[in-house]
């Protein structure tokens with residue numbers, strides 16, 4: 001693929017509990033190649049990370065692209081993540097909990113790596129290239145074993161203040177209702193996911209009701225797949241039909257709540273249950289929404305079925321790194337438009353001047369392009385050196401998966417990093433440069449990668 005411009009490609013990886021899927025996506029959103037492999041089971045998180053690294057390497061080799069052509073990698077994790085640190089907080093079905101997977105892979109693959117929640121990224125994928133590609137605001141609800149969801153407003157993911165937003169699956173639909181995997185009761189997930197439907201079908205049959213599910217599962221009802229539910233619906237099985245109608249209504253009322261709260265242009269429904277039984281479910285959801293249209297609204301929220309299917313999450317992961325780096329690039333373009341380099345920095349007797357604003361004291365430019373006056377001061381260590389510690393580093397490197405940290409200071413020879421700070425940089429795969437302020441500005445201007453500039457005045 002030599003005809004492609006340099007740095008024109010993105011890689012999105014869907015790290016699932018059963019399979020890992022990586023996609024090579026162009027700047028314009030064309031999927032050039034895909035690679036799939038089973039997730040290593042019953043093994044340490046480190047082995048799963050190694051497998052992710054391998055699949056990315058194989059994908060690139062098979063597609064004939066090298067490092068210079070890929071701008072970055074997005075990873076979708078099924079669980080709670082801290083995107084700023086690239087850390088997995090909890091993955092219920094995997095062994096990645098507690099691991100700083102982003103920095104580890106960034107160091108290994110020498111490319112920026114960002115991570116996100118899988119359902120959030122599935123929504124971002126649908127908003128970028130799928131059913132919601134023409135919509136400005138999209139809410140995605142994915143019905144499978146559980147119910148995952150995501151919110152995209154003005155084409156940007158809304159992760160929430162604590163990265164815990166968009167959890168539509170855990171809206172309380174029935175006070176004191178059935179127990180949910182999250183520990184609460186009566187969540188949408190506990191009433192309308194495949195697991196909830198399965199539980200109710202099983203209970204009905206065990207309670208003496210007749211259903212084709214008994215035959216379709218050969219009597220083993222430990223798992224009732226979406227395909228079995230679909231076949232039972234086609235055979236107009238009374239038990240499955242009534243339970244699924246109730247679940248679909250619940251989903252409809254959850255969509256109604258979403259509409260009242262966000263009024264999105266479109267709600268995209270996806271996941272295994274929708275793929276198998278969407279023809280039955282979607283009209284019921286639409287009916288609930290239609291029956292409750294808001295006075296004054298011209299037309300109703302559009303409900304659409306996911307168009308990317310299995311690809312949605314990997315494409316969304318590529319969209320995550322794409323949008324983050326694009327944001328950086330568009331800021332750069334804006335400056336170029338005004339005839340300036342990006343951003344315009346210089347230093348004079350008064351301090352450091354960034355885009356016309358003079359900072360007499362400390363200042364930083366984070367990897368996401370934000371210019372900030374730091375709210376921390378480096379401490380003095382026992383040897384009398386100015387010392388940068390982990391707290392300061394966490395703030396410097398908080399956003400945008402930086403690869404390089406450039407520190408400019410009056411006396412570079414008297415600036416040190418604490419042992420823990422050094423370890424943190426190493427762990428996150430960030431290279432550090434400490435030099436005089438003019439040299440730091442020069443270096444910042446010359447570098448093109450994801451970088452942080454920190455100017456510190458040592459009085």
Ligand SMILES: [Zn+2]
Nearest residue numbers: 170180182187
């Ligand atoms: Zn819940």
